[in-house]
Amino acid sequence: MRRILLQVAYDGTEYCGWQFQPGQPTIEGRLNESIEKLTGEKVAVIGASRTDAGVHALSNMAVFDTESPIPGDRFSFALNTKLPDDIRIVSSGEVEPDFHPRHVSCVKTYEYHIYNAAFMPPTMRNYRFHEARPLDTEAMNEAGRILVGTHDFKAFCSADTSALTTVRTITDLKVTKEKEELTISVSGTGFLYNMVRIIAGTLMWVGLGVRTPEDVRAALESLDRSQTGPTAPACGLILADFQFTS
Amino acid sequence: MRRILLQVAYDGTEYCGWQFQPGQPTIEGRLNESIEKLTGEKVAVIGASRTDAGVHALSNMAVFDTESPIPGDRFSFALNTKLPDDIRIVSSGEVEPDFHPRHVSCVKTYEYHIYNAAFMPPTMRNYRFHEARPLDTEAMNEAGRILVGTHDFKAFCSADTSALTTVRTITDLKVTKEKEELTISVSGTGFLYNMVRIIAGTLMWVGLGVRTPEDVRAALESLDRSQTGPTAPACGLILADFQFTS
Numbered sequence: 001m002r003r004i005l006l007q008v009a010y011d012g013t014e015y016c017g018w019q020f021q022p023g024q025p026t027i028e029g030r031l032n033e034s035i036e037k038l039t040g041e042k043v044a045v046i047g048a049s050r051t052d053a054g055v056h057a058l059s060n061m062a063v064f065d066t067e068s069p070i071p072g073d074r075f076s077f078a079l080n081t082k083l084p085d086d087i088r089i090v091s092s093g094e095v096e097p098d099f100h101p102r103h104v105s106c107v108k109t110y111e112y113h114i115y116n117a118a119f120m121p122p123t124m125r126n127y128r129f130h131e132a133r134p135l136d137t138e139a140m141n142e143a144g145r146i147l148v149g150t151h152d153f154k155a156f157c158s159a160d161t162s163a164l165t166t167v168r169t170i171t172d173l174k175v176t177k178e179k180e181e182l183t184i185s186v187s188g189t190g191f192l193y194n195m196v197r198i199i200a201g202t203l204m205w206v207g208l209g210v211r212t213p214e215d216v217r218a219a220l221e222s223l224d225r226s227q228t229g230p231t232a233p234a235c236g237l238i239l240a241d242f243q244f245t246s
Numbered sequence: 247m248r249r250i251l252l253q254v255a256y257d258g259t260e261y262c263g264w265q266f267q268p269g270q271p272t273i274e275g276r277l278n279e280s281i282e283k284l285t286g287e288k289v290a291v292i293g294a295s296r297t298d299a300g301v302h303a304l305s306n307m308a309v310f311d312t313e314s315p316i317p318g319d320r321f322s323f324a325l326n327t328k329l330p331d332d333i334r335i336v337s338s339g340e341v342e343p344d345f346h347p348r349h350v351s352c353v354k355t356y357e358y359h360i361y362n363a364a365f366m367p368p369t370m371r372n373y374r375f376h377e378a379r380p381l382d383t384e385a386m387n388e389a390g391r392i393l394v395g396t397h398d399f400k401a402f403c404s405a406d407t408s409a410l411t412t413v414r415t416i417t418d419l420k421v422t423k424e425k426e427e428l429t430i431s432v433s434g435t436g437f438l439y440n441m442v443r444i445i446a447g448t449l450m451w452v453g454l455g456v457r458t459p460e461d462v463r464a465a466l467e468s469l470d471r472s473q474t475g476p477t478a479p480a481c482g483l484i485l486a487d488f489q490f491t492s
Contacts, residue, residue: 009365009368010368011371056369085368086368086371088365088368090365121304121334122255122257122331122334123302123372123484125257127369238369
């Protein structure tokens with residue numbers, strides 16, 4: 001048995017998220033089907049990030065085991081002929097048989113994309129959150145800097161989490177704006193359920209002047225979900241980068 | 247009767263083009279349906295540009311006649327509540343009853359979008375043409391400059407045109423590249439069937455070194471469709487701007 005690591009990009013619009021659900025379109029389900037079509041083997045891929053319905057990825061990671069003789073780096077080409085065109089394997093390679101993508105240190109970068117103009121082109125409707133009111137990028141950055149570091153992010157976590165601890169580390173958080181395109185870029189070693197979307201919703205409050213950066217500090221310290229902003233819609237979120245660090 | 251002008255943006259992915267076809271999803275059909283839902287009147291909009299299947303628009307134009315008392319500038323808001331979310335009315339207003347969007351001078355700008363990198367994110371698959379081989383932007387610009395002006399563009403027109411003359415005027419043509427995003431921007435007072443997509447296919451030949459800018463001059467002068475490049479796929483094309491000039 002060999003273990004193959006896949007770097008997976010997808011448009012999440014048409015999927016009920018990463019995680020397999022019987023009878024539902026999921027990224028995990030489509031990957032399992034395409035591998036079976038290619039190798040004839042029934043497999044269950046193990047994903048690194050179980051993204052929600054409508055969330056996109058440029059670089060998620062998954063492994064599976066196979067007895068196929070296909071060279072590790074050729075699986076990307078071979079699987080792309082079996083997958084729908086909204087899922088693409090960026091690269092592939094053989095890893096150690098005990099390599100588990102959720103038990104290895106990593107830095108993930110999520111981007112939350114906001115189209116900040118009166119009118120948003122309909123071609124962007126599945127890939128941007130539309131905010132017509134002007135957002136103060138500098139205030140959002142100031143609030144974002146408060147979140148960098150190791151903190152208990154309980155206030156930035158949906159109530160239905162199964163996490164054992166709500167302490168997480170954000171290594172970088174930047175808000176940039178180029179013309180109408182506002183991007184919240186958050187890097188960290190791990191994230192709680194809906195954490196990036198709640199950060200985005202909270203920073204948008206700050207951008208609109210509904211809350212100050214100091215309010216965000218108080219919200220973080222409160223450990224109270226009712227003190228942070230709404231969970232921003234899934235379509236604006238993309239898992240942009242994923243680096244294993246050990 | 248009042249005549250209302252609509253500025254229409256759409257994601258053309260799910261449509262068989264602008265022009266009404268019974269039983270098929272078309273932009274024109276959806277506009278007619280949404281106006282009937284709003285006013286109770288059966289109408290047939292007159293469009294300025296009958297874009298092909300899969301082609302997008304930020305700014306196409308259409309008129310229709312109505313006895314509705316809704317103020318001209320309010321139709322945009324009202325119709326957006328009736329339209330699918332891949333068609334949006336950007337603005338609306340009342341015009342003279344004899345205003346015909348195809349009988350008035352205009353300058354249209356089309357953009358052809360190419361993603362020029364080894365890997366294209368699947369979120370872009372409906373909005374970009376993917377070319378993995380490097381394209382020489384400067385050579386493409388040099389060839390593009392040859393096409394600016396008033397010429398017989400017979401070599402850049404699909405055979406099945408019904409146009410009375412194949413003489414057209416291109417007022418501007420620029421090829422720009424920012425990171426992986428290569429854009430061919432073409433402005434003119436009118437275009438032949440598939441003209442921008444054939445220009446894009448021909449300039450890509452030049453960008454790849456398959457043809458020189460001087461070959462493009464010879465192809466233009468030949469008036470022979472077999473001398474120009476392939477019709478580039480619809481998904482890369484967007485009607486980006488539309489200005490009435492009289």
